[in-house]
Amino acid sequence: MSNTTTATQNIPERFWTGVPGTFCTYTASVRWAIILQNAIDDTAKEIEAIEAGSTKTSDKELSLKQGNTIKAQLVKLREELTNDSLLRPFTAEEVAVSNLDSFNDYLAANKDEGLRWNHAEWLFTEIYMYRRINCYFALQSEWTKFDIFNSLKQSTFKASFHGVVELAIRYKNLLPTWKQNVDNKDWDLLEILFKEFIEISLWGNATDLSLLTNATLEDIKSIQGAKAREASESKILVNDTKLAWQTIVNANKNSKSPVRVDFILDNSGFELYADLMLASFLLNTGLVDKCVFHGKDVPYMVSDVMIKDLDILIQDLLDREFFPTGAASTPESQALDLFANDITDFRKQGKLSIEADPFWTTDLDYWNLDPSETKYNGAKMHKELSQSILVIFKGDLNYRKLTGDRTWKRTTPWKTAIGPLAHTGLPTLSLRTCKADVQVALKEGVDEELCALWEKDHPGKGSWWSSSGKWAVICFSDGQ
């Protein structure tokens, strides 16, 4: 099978939909249909809101007409999926409104394979689905900017109230100590705090809308608090936090200035909030001079961050109806205001910025984050990230793209699994709660132990422990 990554011997195949017994196949045959149905239902709700006048539009009649077209197209897309149709190329009309060349090049290069929804590479097909959804909206003038996942992103963030307030108070209490450390660093203390905020950012990734389809408020609370993080320490199967810390210390001591850290973001809402906490620890302590966030240019994977989601998050934090912490004078309200205002100030000062290059929503894995990939912005992004002393990749999909979503032996060394990216000069850190089949960098025996443990309650599915979101990994590469 040819693809955009150079095929070399000893590199295992990617995960394919349709292969029995995998979480990949379960996702393609069960989860995608649910995600599409939710998109259909949410489009219908928006149409109703336009009809009722609660959503204002400049041209009501046209909005309604276009909305119904989109809804019908989504229904057909769902049928394509359930009928296991061939994966069609994007049309010229679609290509004109979105960056889709990599998808069509891939489909053309593999046209003899008879790629279908349930017989194709998981990574490609899943991204292809989100891009197909997006095209329907992008093509309708009144709906171009509409984010079909917005209401779900917002309601889940609202349900994160408890975790949000707890972290804001932690921030407010720590801020004086952080500021004392700008000129006079207590390195041991900072290392302890770094570890804490790395874990906050890591477990922030457990709040995932595509997996938490039926989560209750209690479920969400149970994974977001400090107690939950403490209890989860033993669930971090690979922990390279120390190596990442050393990278930051070295950059400081060698006064390589300005020190910049990049975040390849994953989900909006609580995870983005947790990432902002980590970034503000780095900025407030003077460990880092600038953080650059990378989000998505289209609605994607249900919950992924778009640039506007950062603005919405700040508004939510300041909105006492969204987060009902009472009068402006309560400690909770003050903590939320303080954090939101500090983030806004960082943005104004240029210490924090957010971008969304189309590279991040292509089907390409991160072996293409390489000077040699000049067609779809891989080289451009590599050059951009080269200004950074550490690039933090958040979440599961980024982990899949780092490892190529390949059927590696689970003890494969991290630097083998990330291919060329291990040697092109970028220090990288992956913070991932495990939500897919691909798994690498484990010590001998760990997989066997976890498979046996998971098998007890999930007969025949022991290896799916790595798709449960209950374990996590922190993997570092110095890029040398």
Ligand SMILES: O=P(O)(O)OC[C@H]1O[C@](O)(CO)[C@@H](O)[C@@H]1O
């Ligand atoms: O938001 P995250 O952590 O990237 O998770 C999304 C991932 O979860 C899944 O929905 C489930 O495995 C994958 O399709 C995708 O890789």
Ligand SMILES: [Mg+2]
């Ligand atoms: Mg997700």
Ligand SMILES: [Mn+2]
């Ligand atoms: Mn995501």
